[in-house]
Amino acid sequence: MKVLWLTHTASGASKALNVDDPGRGWIGSLEAHVKKIANVDLAIAFFNNQPEFKFALDNVTYYPIPFKYTSLRGKIVQRLFSNLYDSNVEALKKVIADFQPDVIHLFGTESGIGEVVKFTKIPVVVHLQGLVNPYLYSWLPKGVSQRDIWKHSSLRAVLLRRGTYFEYKLFQKRAVREQEMIRYAKYYFGRTEWDRNFIKLHQPECVYIHCEEVLRPVFYRSAWTAPQKGLFKMVTIINPQIYKGIEIILETASILKRISGLAFQWSVIGLAPDNEIVKLIEGITRKKFSDNHVSFKGSKVEDALLEEISTANVFVHPSHIDNSPNSICEAMLLGMPVIAGYVGGIPSLISDKVNGILYNSNDPYDLAGKIINLQEQPALLEKLGSEARKVGMKRHDVETIVSTVFATYQSMIENETPVSRDFIKQV
Structure with a gap:
């Protein structure tokens, strides 16, 4: 079984690439267990401006995906128009063509790493994390406006077009992108009644699988x-x-x-x-x-x-x-x-x-x-x-979580039949 993860983080390759990515250690914790499953061949694609197309480390293949805007001119354009920089569909297509996965596991709808979902017929399971559209709705604290944020932003933030005021503009575009991803995905890992309600609202016929997260050891x-x-x-x-x-x-x-x-x-x-x-x-x-x-x-x-x-x-x-x-x-x-x-x-x-x-x-x-x-x-x-x-x-029982993940992969590959509670228990 060949499984491709699309993530925000370099995960198990973070140390080798000298990447400090606090808050996402749980993905690496899950990787540590999934890569040990005998018949799973795991690859991970993530945004990182490394020159290599791919490299192997501890039985996992890693694909660094360059960001969309890497040249000086590109970075200036990105800042001026608040364009989304975490995007590179063509590079992701090359990864899929090279690795030829049986199933794709997308971690989160916040990043452009998932934009490739609509360009492939390989079954995809989306691991819900934060949800951009509800986050955007709750962006401003009570009594605070965008005008207040602009007024109190530092001169440096204004000149460089960065900080909270401009992050809001990026978030608006991420919200549109998130809705587009959800249109094309059928399977979802979630953990709360809230994320289940959100996905069922947008995709009433989706397959929602309750799956918790493996935390740091x-x-x-x-x-x-x-x-x-x-x-x-x-x-x-x-x-x-x-x-x-x-x-x-x-x-x-x-x-x-x-x-x-x-x-x-x-x-x-x-x-x-x-x-x-x-x-x-x-x-x-x-x-x-x-x-x-x-x-x-x-x-x-x-x-x-x-x-x-x-x-x-x-x-x-x-x-x-x-x-x-x-x-x-x-x-x-x-x-x-x-x-x-x-x-x-x-x-x-x-x-x-x-x-x-x-x-x-x-x-x-x-x-x-x-x-x-x-x-x-x-x-x-x-x-x-x-x-x-x-x-x-x-x-956060590790055995239960890993069993659920593997059972879902199997179910998606085998005729894409919905994963039932009984099926998960038998694994």
Whole structure:
């Protein structure tokens, strides 16, 4: 069985190519298991401006796909017109012709790596990740406009046509591209009621297979223990998109400082203190993160990330829209208590007051109140964490996930018959 993956990331070749791609380690974790299946010949195509057409590493064939705009002139055109740069259908066609896969596994609808779907009759399964159209709808936080973003963007961002204001324009084009991909795909891996509803809305006759994700091994091996009494610590992992709720962190921290008197520290991983979006939010709100006990830690490798998370009392996920964020899943797998907004697919991950806490994602007062409530109940924190770990260990069971993936490949190849629950159980 020849299987071609189309991904955002170099996955297992990341180290060899010196690519730092935080947040997508779960794809590499799945690869580590799939490539060991005896009758699977795996290849992975990904955007990367490497000169090689392909190379082999540890029984996997890798195809680096150059971005659309690589020349100086091309980059200038891309910036001026906010064109999508992650696109190269002709190169992807050559990969398919060279590898001749039996099945194609597309990871996500956010990237142009999936544009080739409409040009092939090889069966494709789309592994749903984020969903661009709903994300676009929830792009702007409450009370913030594109005009506000433009007004408070740095001169550098304006001159280089980059940053949040111009990212919105790119996202609009990605949303159109996503709809085009969905038109041509029949099979889907999903994990939440939210992503299932979205796909069934667009493709009522599609084959939807519930398939969880294999997380990074370190989170299976480790377990959270409640910190000793003292400074109450919160931790968040966030990307530099405005819909991820960075302004809620600042507003909530400000409320906690001004009203509660709680001695706390909020660590934000994934952003450096000089990140463009940090300065943007401070300009819009006229508040400083550093004045409100919020510190930015930048990106961290696995061990450092685990150490930072493990010292916190609670994991806070402030995003205004998300499907099944791996940051939440990894925190739950560790056995950490999690507070997250009641948005997107998150209610499929967290049962409120059972294995985590949900709050109104646009209400910093609600979030602040629930943080105080948890801080006052250390026994509840430990109970939520314990229940979260039970759910996480079951949800991210490696054998179940790999069996589901392989069973789906087989079903797609064998006359493209729908994958039933009974079929999956038998594998």
